[in-house]
Amino acid sequence: xxxxxxxxxxxxxxxxxxxxxxxxxxxxxxxxxxxxxxxxxxxxxxxxxxxxxxxxxxxxxxxxxxxxxxxxxxxxxxxxxxxxxxxxxxxxxxxxxxxxxxxxxxxxxxxxxxxxxxxxxxxxxxxxxxxxxxxxxxxxxxxxxxxxxxxxxxxxxxxxxxxxxxxxxxxxxxxxxxxxxxxxxxxxxxxxxxxxxxxxxxxxxxxxxxxxxxxxxxxxxxxxxxxxxxxxxxxxxxxxxxxxxx
Amino acid sequence: xxxxxxxxxxxxxxxxxxxxxxxxxxxxxxxxxxxxxxxxxxxxxxxxxxxxxxxxxxxxxxxxxxxxxxxxxxxxxxxxxxxxxxxxxxxxxxxxxxxxxxxxxxxxxxxxxxxxxxxxxxxxxxxxxxxxxxxxxxxxxxxxxxxxxxxxxxxxxxxxxxxxxxxxxxxxxxxxxxxxxxxxxxxxxxxxxxxxxxxxxxxxxxxxxxxxxxxxxxxxxxxxxxxxxxxxxxxxxxxxxxxxxxxxxxxxxxxxxxxxxxxxxxxxxxxxxxxxxxxxxxxxxxxxxxxxxxxxxxxxxxxxxxxxxxxxxxxxxxxxxxxxxxxxxxxxxxxxxxxxxxxxxxxxxxxxxxxxxxxxxxxxxxxxxxxxxxxxxxxxxxxxxxxxxxxxxxxxxxxxxxxxxxxxxxxxxxxxxxxxxxxxxxxxxxxxxxxxxxxxxxxxxxxxxxxxxxxxxxxxxxxxxxxxxxxxxxxxxx
Amino acid sequence: xxxxxxxxxxxxxxxxxxxxxxxxxxxxxxxxxxxxxxxxxxxxxxxxxxxxxxxxxxxxxxxxxxxxxxxxxxxxxxxxxxxxxxxxxxxxxxxxxxxxxxxxxxxxxxxxxxxxxxxxxxxxxxxxxxxxxxxxxxxxxxxxxxxxxxxxxxxxxxxxxxxxxxxxxxxxxxxxxxxxxxxxxxxxxxxxxxxxxxxxxxxxxxxxx
Ligand code: SF4
Numbered sequence: 001x002x003x004x005x006x007x008x009x010x011x012x013x014x015x016x017x018x019x020x021x022x023x024x025x026x027x028x029x030x031x032x033x034x035x036x037x038x039x040x041x042x043x044x045x046x047x048x049x050x051x052x053x054x055x056x057x058x059x060x061x062x063x064x065x066x067x068x069x070x071x072x073x074x075x076x077x078x079x080x081x082x083x084x085x086x087x088x089x090x091x092x093x094x095x096x097x098x099x100x101x102x103x104x105x106x107x108x109x110x111x112x113x114x115x116x117x118x119x120x121x122x123x124x125x126x127x128x129x130x131x132x133x134x135x136x137x138x139x140x141x142x143x144x145x146x147x148x149x150x151x152x153x154x155x156x157x158x159x160x161x162x163x164x165x166x167x168x169x170x171x172x173x174x175x176x177x178x179x180x181x182x183x184x185x186x187x188x189x190x191x192x193x194x195x196x197x198x199x200x201x202x203x204x205x206x207x208x209x210x211x212x213x214x215x216x217x218x219x220x221x222x223x224x225x226x227x228x229x230x231x232x233x234x235x236x237x238x239x240x241x242x243x244x245x246x
Numbered sequence: 247x248x249x250x251x252x253x254x255x256x257x258x259x260x261x262x263x264x265x266x267x268x269x270x271x272x273x274x275x276x277x278x279x280x281x282x283x284x285x286x287x288x289x290x291x292x293x294x295x296x297x298x299x300x301x302x303x304x305x306x307x308x309x310x311x312x313x314x315x316x317x318x319x320x321x322x323x324x325x326x327x328x329x330x331x332x333x334x335x336x337x338x339x340x341x342x343x344x345x346x347x348x349x350x351x352x353x354x355x356x357x358x359x360x361x362x363x364x365x366x367x368x369x370x371x372x373x374x375x376x377x378x379x380x381x382x383x384x385x386x387x388x389x390x391x392x393x394x395x396x397x398x399x400x401x402x403x404x405x406x407x408x409x410x411x412x413x414x415x416x417x418x419x420x421x422x423x424x425x426x427x428x429x430x431x432x433x434x435x436x437x438x439x440x441x442x443x444x445x446x447x448x449x450x451x452x453x454x455x456x457x458x459x460x461x462x463x464x465x466x467x468x469x470x471x472x473x474x475x476x477x478x479x480x481x482x483x484x485x486x487x488x489x490x491x492x493x494x495x496x497x498x499x500x501x502x503x504x505x506x507x508x509x510x511x512x513x514x515x516x517x518x519x520x521x522x523x524x525x526x527x528x529x530x531x532x533x534x535x536x537x538x539x540x541x542x543x544x545x546x547x548x549x550x551x552x553x554x555x556x557x558x559x560x561x562x563x564x565x566x567x568x569x570x571x572x573x574x575x576x577x578x579x580x581x582x583x584x585x586x587x588x589x590x591x592x593x594x595x596x597x598x599x600x601x602x603x604x605x606x607x608x609x610x611x612x613x614x615x616x617x618x619x620x621x622x623x624x625x626x627x628x629x630x631x632x633x634x635x636x637x638x639x640x641x642x643x644x645x646x647x648x649x650x651x652x653x654x655x656x657x658x659x660x661x662x663x664x665x666x667x668x669x670x671x672x673x674x675x676x677x678x679x680x681x682x683x684x685x686x687x688x689x690x691x692x693x694x695x696x697x698x699x700x701x702x703x704x705x706x707x708x709x710x711x712x713x714x715x716x717x718x719x720x721x722x723x724x
Numbered sequence: 725x726x727x728x729x730x731x732x733x734x735x736x737x738x739x740x741x742x743x744x745x746x747x748x749x750x751x752x753x754x755x756x757x758x759x760x761x762x763x764x765x766x767x768x769x770x771x772x773x774x775x776x777x778x779x780x781x782x783x784x785x786x787x788x789x790x791x792x793x794x795x796x797x798x799x800x801x802x803x804x805x806x807x808x809x810x811x812x813x814x815x816x817x818x819x820x821x822x823x824x825x826x827x828x829x830x831x832x833x834x835x836x837x838x839x840x841x842x843x844x845x846x847x848x849x850x851x852x853x854x855x856x857x858x859x860x861x862x863x864x865x866x867x868x869x870x871x872x873x874x875x876x877x878x879x880x881x882x883x884x885x886x887x888x889x890x891x892x893x894x895x896x897x898x899x900x901x902x903x904x905x906x907x908x909x910x911x912x913x914x915x916x917x918x919x920x921x922x923x924x925x926x927x928x929x930x931x932x933x
Contacts, residue, residue, distance in 0.1 A: 009663060012707050012708045012709050013707055013708075015701070016706065017704075035709075037670075037712075038665075040663040040665065040669050048618060049640060050644040050645075051653075052641050054659075057664060061664060138617070138619040139620075143620060171619035171621065174617065175616070175619065178616065178617040179693075180693045182262075182576070183693035183696065183697070184258075184262035185262070185576055185580055186617065188271075215698065218698030218699045218700065219698050276914075280913075281914050284914075291762070294758045294759045297759075301754055301755055301756060304752065308749055308750075308752035311740060313740070315749060316749070317732075317733065318733070333731075335732055384911070385909045385912070385920065412912055435909075435912040435915050435917040436917050436919070439909055439917050439919065443919075443921055446921065447921075450921065451870075464896065476907050476911075476921050476922065477907035477920055477921035477923070480865070484865045485831060495732065503891060503892065506887050506892070507758065509887050519777070519904070520851040520904070521848070521887075521904040522904065524901065524903060526865075526901055529897050532898075535866075546735065550732065550739050553736065554739035554741075
């Protein structure tokens with residue numbers, strides 16, 4: 001399958017390893033990845049902060065960039081959720097944006113959905129001999145409804161031991177501008193989440209959203225916990241020949 | 247005069263302070279986790295919860311879209327049943343009506359059943375100014391009233407107090423208000439409940455006027471419905487001669503048969519019980535049974551403004567179960583006082599700015615009092631999409647004056663992000679400057695770096711790596 | 725207050741400008757595909773749910789009701805029992821407690837009673853709820869509220885499975901009291917405690933199975 005990668009602005013700028021892991025993983029599975037260079041940002045931050053018009057402009061640009069794609073992979077749960085759940089609220093009913101979004105949205109996937117639903121794979125041939133715990137993230141859990149998919153993918157990874165995370169469904173406290181506007185509450189939530197993560201004894205905390213991982217990882221680092229955070233793509237891209245560094 | 251929320255600081259300020267209070271954090275964590283578990287198991291028992299929730303939402307939507315019809319219907323049904331209906335456009339008018347009605351009875355004392363509407367209009371203060379004493383009878387309301395405190399939860403207004411604190415309040419203050427607490431009072435919940443029983447018993451038997459709210463008002467029959475647990479509601483609704491019920495205009499359900507949905511949704515969402523111990527329904531005064539005089543005050547007080555907003559309107563579906571508070575990770579850490587209103591938590595964050603407008607500092611800060619995690623929407627029995635309304639209200643806040651810095655930043659980010667090439671150039675600049683980015687940042691970014699490390703900025707963006715790879719450049723392997 | 729009535733209704737209508745003029749309330753569809761009940765086995769479910777919320781249940785064979793009431797009164801040391809005016813006299817025939825028929829007793833007289841015996845209108849199995857509608861053998865609301873012990877007689881044919889069936893059977897023009905166990909509170913640390921202002925003891929006598 002030919003898959004168009006919308007890497008997202010945060011991954012592009014701060015977490016390029018995730019994008020590279022996605023490319024490696026999908027090419028290994030025999031698929032073609034394209035990266036339309038006109039892409040920028042889904043507009044989530046603007047939308048969530050109340051800047052609807054800016055978000056609308058970015059939505060128009062996203063739709064224009066990806067309208068021809070067979071499948072669009074968005075390796076960030078909250079950005080995929082933005083596109084699927086909030087873009088439909090951005091255009092007036094019956095407007096061109098509204099119609100184009102309705103047409104494109106069903107082809108927009110998060111990584112776990114792409115693999116399990118669109119490509120029908122669970123065992124991606126990955127090898128990752130470490131203990132891992134998984135944080136489901138709010139958008140992955142409640143908006144995309146990823147459910148068991150990420151766990152199924154992780155369980156199929158050779159060498160990987162999955163540890164259950166206490167209070168997994170609870171928000172990590174990132175919340176975009178919330179982390180700045182209500183920094184104390186945000187970090188109180190982050191510290192509680194980091195504590196649950198540390199309690200699992202896992203070496204790696206995995207999620208499908210680098211924003212949440214940046215937040216929890218920032219706390220874990222500050223606590224000198226030694227727990228490393230990794231996007232699901234990086235674990236799934238890891239093989240015996242080319243193991244991911246942790 | 248009891249305390250009010252007037253003059254509270256904005257949410258971030260109050261929340262930061264509350265978050266640093268270890269006793270409060272502990273009380274809230276225990277309480278919210280207990281009730282969450284109860285709700286989960288009560289809801290989990292019903293395999294048609296999704297259908298009930300959809301029906302509850304639709305019934306409320308039907309009501310709201312035709313509220314004028316139902317209000318008139320309710321009025322005539324109550325009148326036909328022998329009750330008297332009053333209309334109050336705002337808090338002052340409602341307080342005046344109730345004060346006048348109490349004065350007309352010649353009584354100077356009233357007993358109250360827990361009611362959010364009367365809290366909202368600060369009725370007790372208005373009555374006090376008129377020389378009328380209002381006694382709260384719900385245990386948690388009693389704790390708040392005796393402690394000269396503010397409510398911090400919709401269902402359990404004293405949720406921020408633990409048993410030791412409650413015991414201390416009872417010992418210190420009950421005597422001033424009436425029957426004192428026994429000297430050897432322990433802090434066991436049984437003993438504290440018993441002290442409240444003894445304290446209020448005579449009051450129930452003697453007081454001639456009661457004031458209540460209503461959980462539901464049924465338009466086609468004129469029936470009012472009150473759900474409660476302790477029996478204080480039954481006492482107030484049954485023993486006095488005059489009953490005055492203050493009811494928000496959104497409390498209507500169209501028909502008696504609609505209660506089959508709400509009597510399942512509300513208790514399970516609220517106390518996490520299959521059914522609360524007592525539910526009373528009444529349709530006008532009953533011959534030889536209960537109050538002979540019955541008044542209903544229909545309250546607007548900002549609700550029609552909320553109704554006028556097509557996105558925000560859904561907040562009026564709320565049945566005040568408090569499930570959204572109990573599940574909210576922000577509420578769990580800040581408690582209710584930080585929201586500066588009798589309506590705290592996620593519902594408060596969308597209701598207060600709509601009832602009062604977003605011009606005040608507290609109300610303007612409430613739409614941001616959320617990480618948009620969506621847990622509130624998931625548990626809401628009438629499917630209020632609280633994150634959607636929060637974002638909608640943020641739009642209103644930023645469209646007002648102020649926020650210059652943020653607007654400039656968003657504008658610049660928008661400009662940058664509108665073009666893949668521009669973004670690529672900015673990433674190069676950032677990559678080049680990466681060694682100059684401090685681990686602990688000054689200025690506004692300190693809000694982040696005070697408690698969290700920043701990630702390292704990579705030298706090469708994904709975009710550049712992709713381009714290099716396409717050009718067969720070095721390090722092109724994925 | 726006509727002024728405010730018209731003002732509020734006017735504001736409501738203005739607020740609903742987006743609702744098409746010809747839309748009628750019933751045009752807003754309400755999906756009614758929720759279940760009418762979640763159990764098919766009402767009696768055991770009722771017993772289970774009543775006990776779960778700390779009511780005491782006795783299953784009593786028809787003909788043994790008077791003895792069961794007498795026994796309960798004895799065990800609870802109830803000296804004075806109030807009953808509604810139309811309570812079947814056989815029900816209290818065996819008790820040695822003094823039985824007072826309510827003919828409009830004052831609250832203080834009610835407060836001097838140790839217990840009350842009533843029937844009910846409907847019982848809802850899956851929520852453990854008994855509904856009193858002030859009809860046959862139930863009396864006015866105050867008599868089942870003020871005494872501390874409530875003995876409630878429920879006939880098997882009064883038990884329905886779920887809440888929707890109960891709502892459909894009940895007459896909203898009667899004052900209704902839905903009772904699920906003794907009074908309780910969770911206001912202290914959300915720890916549930918039975919027994920506050922309403923009767924602290926609820927004993928249910930289930931007959932006619
Ligand atoms: S918004 Fe929903 S969950 Fe929150 S109190 Fe209202 S009905 Fe309950």
